[in-house]
Amino acid sequence: MTRLSIDWTTETLRLAAPFRISGHVFETSDVVVVTLSDGGHRGRGEASGVYYTGDDAPAMLTALEGARAAIEAGPTRQELRAILPAGGARNAVDCAMWELEAARAGQPVWQLAGLDAPRPLRTTFTIGADDPAVMAERARDYADARSIKIKLTGDLDLDIARVRAIRAARPDAWLGVDGNQGFAAAQLDPLIAALQAAEVSLLEQPLARGREQDLDGFKSPIPIAGDESILSLAELPTAAGRFDVINIKLDKCGGLTEGLMMAGEARRLGMGVMVGNMVGTSLAMAPGFVLGQLCDLVDLDGPTFLTRDRVPGVEYRDGNIWAGEEIWGAQATPVA
Template sequence: MTAALTLDYKVESFALAKPFRISGHVFTDSPVVVVTVSDGIHEGRGEAAGVYYLNDDVAAMTVAIDGVRDAVAGGMTRDALQRLLPAGGARNAIDCALWELEARQSGTPVHALAGLPEPRPLRTTFTLGADDPDVMAAGARDYAQARALKLKLTGDLDMDIARVDAVRAARPDCWIGVDANQGFAIGDLDALITALAAADVKLLEQPLARGREADLDGYQSPIPIAADESVLTLADVDGLAGRFDVVNIKLDKCGGLTEGLAMARRARELGLGVMVGNMVSSSLAMAPAFIVGQLCDIVDLDGPIFLAADRTPAIEYRRGDAWCGEAIWGRG
């Protein structure tokens, strides 16, 4: 891609239908940056919410985007972008915009540009924010179509176990994973994992704080442990082996579809399981992650369900599966 381009962006905010609680945070809205890159005939778009625990917010993203505007205008490629900007929301938004632009210029679907077969619907988890056990159980029943649930925990061991047990009692039919969001210490894991195993929980995501990865050296868990905050980019993936079983890829963390695909492929080479996740954002952000999801064992692409209103057209949830068509993002 060598033609001169223009880059524009806008800041939007999506209200959440209700507050969403995880360990250490309560969210009431989702501010995002939407980048548009155009060659004067075709345009590509990318949406990013940033990474809240890295202070990668709208202000930081817009500064970073402004800093590469001239480089993009000169026809910057995705490979050049990888070298020019660090991982994070700004690079994610631009990278995804460049993918869509190429798909529209060439008339080739993004999955084909990425060397992937025709996409298939993906079984997605539906997430329950941390709340009283009976509230979470009611939420699990309300997700009538769900075949997979992800529960947010807070690090309060007794309460978290009660949450898991209540949801399992409400939905004995579902695959269940839990996301600890860095809420525990290594000394808590035996008790937590014993309770999770008794409730037939299939995944424990990020139990320890980022920076405490070495605490898992030699730890044997009957439940696969996924790295989320502990793995941001491709450079982190090799260090997961022997500590984690699954890598959770999020495009806002790693800086776009280009690196997300590389992470998924490298994780496979290392024998790690692969998961794709999302920040709470609209269907425009889900669509590139849906491409990564084609390489994944576990898919968590439910961000738009937390919004009071999504974009149109929107991701479709059918009988527990997610489907992103090209009308949302891609060739159009």
């Protein structure tokens, strides 16, 4: 093993406007950026953590400091999974290890992962919960978006009005909705009936984490995705028979290494695969873009909410995302 040095910084990302989901409003987001060096090459990783588990920047920094010696000893990415638990700290280190490995090998990350050359990916663009008319206007503003995700809050009548307003504004777009744990089981039937009428194609995390058993035997004509309910590879077996799709987020599962493992296991269990993101810059989206090459659904719009992204950054065009190797990987030449 080659010994490494590790450094980290905390940055506060500012959102261009408040972003509301069920139970939370985001105006800023603190991220931790880890840099690993072997003296000749370096690798970086950015993590936001998981706000609803208490995995915030201070918690990530505590975890990193506690694991400093083990990380600087130069473990493999698989060994890292035993050093740090799933979560933001491991995500930042794991992604830094991938970039470091790519720099050493002079190969792109996708090639190291055994994937085909990447292609642009259609991504959803997310509309935070607000007044239906305001949300409809935002949907019109997303003129290039082909896929739109709508944040709901569990207020059934208002949420139905939100969906109807956006469908009227964007009859051409693929629509999915995200409950962010805001609904009760008794609301599912009327909610899904209204979503069907509005031609919504995905219902994400309608029930609270810990209430997964309420989906046992429930048959939905619209695919249901698990997000907060499934944090890591260890929790995947509980998803089978309850969720049709798994939303993998690198901050939840602890990095690209486990994310790739989760995608393979979800396929084996007969579920679809989605890649999502917490609030983050292009440095956080680029590893997700690699995972997205294996996914049915992609939600990597994090930088679109920020007042300022990194340079170079991901490109959004015609409803797609493209993350070039200049952003993260062997050819990365960061400016900011």
